[in-house]
Amino acid sequence: MRTDADPMMPVRFISAAETADREVLVTWSDGSTSRFHHRWLRDNSPGALHPQTQHRVEETSRLDRWLKPDGVTVTVDGALHLRWPDGHESTFGSAWLNVHDYSAGARWQPHRPELWDGTFADRVARISHAELVSDMSARISWLRAFRANGVAILTGIEHREGIVAEIGEDLGRVRTTSWGRVFDVRSIENANSVAYTGLPLVLHTDEGYRDPAPTVQLQHFLVNDAGGGATTLVDGFKVAADLRSSNRAAFDLLVRTTMRFHFRDQDIELTAEGSTIELDPRGDVRSVRYSNHSCQPFLVDPDEMDALYDAYTTFGAMREDPAYRIQIPMAAGEMYMVDNRRVMHGRTGLTSGGGRHLQSCYVEIDELLGRLAVLERSVAVATV
Numbered sequence: 001m002r003t004d005a006d007p008m009m010p011v012r013f014i015s016a017a018e019t020a021d022r023e024v025l026v027t028w029s030d031g032s033t034s035r036f037h038h039r040w041l042r043d044n045s046p047g048a049l050h051p052q053t054q055h056r057v058e059e060t061s062r063l064d065r066w067l068k069p070d071g072v073t074v075t076v077d078g079a080l081h082l083r084w085p086d087g088h089e090s091t092f093g094s095a096w097l098n099v100h101d102y103s104a105g106a107r108w109q110p111h112r113p114e115l116w117d118g119t120f121a122d123r124v125a126r127i128s129h130a131e132l133v134s135d136m137s138a139r140i141s142w143l144r145a146f147r148a149n150g151v152a153i154l155t156g157i158e159h160r161e162g163i164v165a166e167i168g169e170d171l172g173r174v175r176t177t178s179w180g181r182v183f184d185v186r187s188i189e190n191a192n193s194v195a196y197t198g199l200p201l202v203l204h205t206d207e208g209y210r211d212p213a214p215t216v217q218l219q220h221f222l223v224n225d226a227g228g229g230a231t232t233l234v235d236g237f238k239v240a241a242d243l244r245s246s247n248r249a250a251f252d253l254l255v256r257t258t259m260r261f262h263f264r265d266q267d268i269e270l271t272a273e274g275s276t277i278e279l280d281p282r283g284d285v286r287s288v289r290y291s292n293h294s295c296q297p298f299l300v301d302p303d304e305m306d307a308l309y310d311a312y313t314t315f316g317a318m319r320e321d322p323a324y325r326i327q328i329p330m331a332a333g334e335m336y337m338v339d340n341r342r343v344m345h346g347r348t349g350l351t352s353g354g355g356r357h358l359q360s361c362y363v364e365i366d367e368l369l370g371r372l373a374v375l376e377r378s379v380a381v382a383t384v
C-alpha cells in the first residue's frame, strides 16, 4: 500500500469512491471530490514498483488507454482499493492520495530560494570547519542555508594546499576541468584570465563557456595579506526577480536571447551557449549566466539590438548596485561556497602588495544536495 505522506499536511479521509468513464471519483471526509485517472492509478500502483528501490518496473507506454478497474472499494481502514482485469490489485492510503491529489492542485515544488540583497552580508551562514566535520546538526543547518541562499562561508580551515578539494569531496564530488581538480588564483605575469591580475573583478558566474557550467564553486583563502580584494557577491535570482517586476520586456528579452561564451588558450578551446536568465518549466528562474568577459558578440535581429543592450546593461548595472551587492573581506583560513547557477562573485581591486593566494574547486550540486538529503533522512529517523 502506498502510505508515504507529508506529516505537515492536513489529511482528509476517503469516505467514498466510484469509477467513472476514465477515472475514479473519490469523495473525501470534508465533502470535496477528487479525480484520479485509471491509467494514473495503475501506473502508480505499489505493485508496479520495485519493492526495494521504489522505482517503476512496469512500462508506462504500454498501459492500455482504456484501462478500467473491475472493482473500486474503500477498505475498512479507509484506503482506496482497486482490482484490475489482469488480476493486479492496488491499495492507496488516504494520506498518499492527499499528497498526490492533482485535482486539488498538488504539483512538484522545488525548494524555494530565499532571495537576498545588499543588506545580507552579516547573515551569510558561517560555521567552522571543525563544526562541519563533527556537528551534524550544524552541518545540516549550514547546508540548508546554502540551499536557500546560494552562498555559505566556512572558517577555521587549516593552512594546507589542496584542502579545498578535500572539503569539496566531503560535501559532494569535485569536478575536474581543464584547470585541474584544484586551481590556484593569485596574481601572475602573462595572466590568461583577469582573475590572475590585481584588477577588480566584476561580478560574474564562472565558466559560462562550459556545458554544463560548474554548479558550485568553493574558494579557499590560503593567504590574504594584500590591501583591498574584498569578495563581492550578488544574488542573481534577486536581480532577475526585481527586473521581472520592474521591466518585464527586458527580463523576457534576456530569457529568450541566446548568448555564446568562449574561452581559448594554447591547450583548449571551449564554447557554450545559454541565456542570461534561464527559466524552468514552471517559469521560475533556474539559472543566471552572466560572464561578460567571455561573452561573444550579440547576434540578434538589428531591430532588437538596442533593446538587448538596454536589457543587458540594466541587468549588469543592477548586479553592481550596492543595493544588491554584498562585500565581504575574506580572511586567510576562510572559504566561501557559491551556487554558480545563481550567485555572481567578484572582488574589489587590490590596492597594495602583499600575498594573496586562493585555491578553488568545483563541486557538483546534485551530489551535495543528495548528501544533505541523506543527512536529513538520518535526522528524521533519529527523531521518530
Ligand SMILES: [Fe+2]
Residues within 6 Å of the ligand: 195, 204, 205, 206, 345
Ligand atoms: Fe570567478
